[in-house]
Amino acid sequence: PLPIWIKTTYRLQFMYPFPHPMAMGIGQTGVIWTPLKNLPxxxxxxxYLLFKKVDCCAL
Structure with a gap:
């Protein structure tokens, strides 16, 4: 386990209360994907659904 996340390895997809069709990178600005997501x-x-990139190909 690494003490620091490598941000390019992980992606998040918003699932509830309003699903979002695309996965966002960690640290990406929320201006694009957060309008009207947090209703009062x-x-x-x-x-959130967490994706982790895994290199599984051997050369």
Whole structure:
């Protein structure tokens, strides 16, 4: 395990309460994908799907 995340290895996809069709990189600005996602009456319960890039090809 690494003590520091390599940000280019991981991607997040917003799943709940409003699914988003694309995965975002960690550290990417939220201006593009966050409009109207945090409604005042809906609460703060969010679900994200975490993708990790794995190099599985051997040369």
């Amino acid at each position: 009456a809906g609460g703060d319960n969010f679900n």
